[in-house]
Amino acid sequence: MIVMLMVVVLVIVMLMMVIVVVMVVVMVEAMLIMMVVVTVVVMVVMIVIVLIVVEVVIVVEVVMIVVEVVMKMLVWWWLWW
Structure with missing residues (x-):
């Protein structure tokens, strides 16, 4: 029984760790994608802006x-x- 409980706890802890890691990875990827988009x-x-300035300068010239x-x-x- 004790071994079974320990195995169940270990599995739950491992699952939680995996979920946390996946969440962190998703967060980092989302941040990276946002940074790239920005x-x-x-x-x-x-x-x-540079093109508009160049056009204005050319027109003025x-x-x-x-x-x-x-x-x-x-x-x-x-x-x-």
């Missing part, structure tokens, strides 16, 4: 160049007349 989202957001050319044309035209 990292990917942050990277995508950073890339989008083009506008500046166009304004400069137009001003020069106007000045030349004015001088010509």
Whole structure:
């Protein structure tokens, strides 16, 4: 009887240990997946922000160049007349 009880207790303890280990592993995996997802989202957001900034800078440069050319044309035209 005592041996049977000890075996049952051991089995229960082992099962509990296995459940705890599985829970810890699942928690760690969930945390890792969350970290990966957050990292990917942050990277995508950073890339989008960089692209938007680059686009704005390019547009501003083009506008500046166009304004400069137009001003020069106007000045030349004015001088010509």
